[in-house]
Amino acid sequence: MLAISLFAIGILLIIVEMLTGTFVLLWLGIATLAASAVIFTTESIWLALLVFAVTAIGLWLGTKKFGKNVHKGQDLQSGIYSYIGKEVLVHSVDKKDNTIGTIMIHGEEWIVKSSRSLIANQKVSIKDIEGATLMVEAI
Structure with a gap:
C-alpha cells in the first residue's frame, strides 16, 4: 500500500x-x-x-x-537588459537635440540617446542603459 x-x-x-x-x-x-x-x-x-x-x-x-x-560563458539577461544588442529603428528625433530620440520595442516607446546625430527610421543598436534611457549607436 x-x-x-x-x-x-x-x-x-x-x-x-x-x-x-x-x-x-x-x-x-x-x-x-x-x-x-x-x-x-x-x-x-x-x-x-x-x-x-x-x-x-x-x-x-x-x-x-x-x-x-x-550557459557557459553566456550572461543571461532579462527585462530591459535583454534589449542590449538589439537592432531597432529610430521612431522620432528631438527637434532641439538630434542626439535624443525614441524607439519602439514590443509596443513600448523608449527614449534613446546617441553620441552622434539620429535620423528618423535610422537603424541603431542598443549598447547600454542609463536609468530609463537606452544608449544607442548607428549601424
Missing part, C-alpha cells in the same frame, strides 16, 4: 512540475517513483529513503552541472 501511495505522489509531483517548470518537483517526483519501486520490491523503508535521497540529490546536482555547461 505504501508503494502505491508513493507512486501516486511521484506522479502528482511530476504533473504539478509541468505547471511550474522549475525541475525541482520533477526530480522529487522521479526520486519518489524510485523509492516506491524499492518499497514494492524489498519493503525496506530505510533503503527507499536512501534511494530517494541519492536520486533527488543526484538529479539536482546533475541539473546544476548541465545548466552551467549549457
Whole structure:
C-alpha cells in the first residue's frame, strides 16, 4: 500500500512540475517513483529513503552541472537588459537635440540617446542603459 501511495505522489509531483517548470518537483517526483519501486520490491523503508535521497540529490546536482555547461560563458539577461544588442529603428528625433530620440520595442516607446546625430527610421543598436534611457549607436 505504501508503494502505491508513493507512486501516486511521484506522479502528482511530476504533473504539478509541468505547471511550474522549475525541475525541482520533477526530480522529487522521479526520486519518489524510485523509492516506491524499492518499497514494492524489498519493503525496506530505510533503503527507499536512501534511494530517494541519492536520486533527488543526484538529479539536482546533475541539473546544476548541465545548466552551467549549457550557459557557459553566456550572461543571461532579462527585462530591459535583454534589449542590449538589439537592432531597432529610430521612431522620432528631438527637434532641439538630434542626439535624443525614441524607439519602439514590443509596443513600448523608449527614449534613446546617441553620441552622434539620429535620423528618423535610422537603424541603431542598443549598447547600454542609463536609468530609463537606452544608449544607442548607428549601424
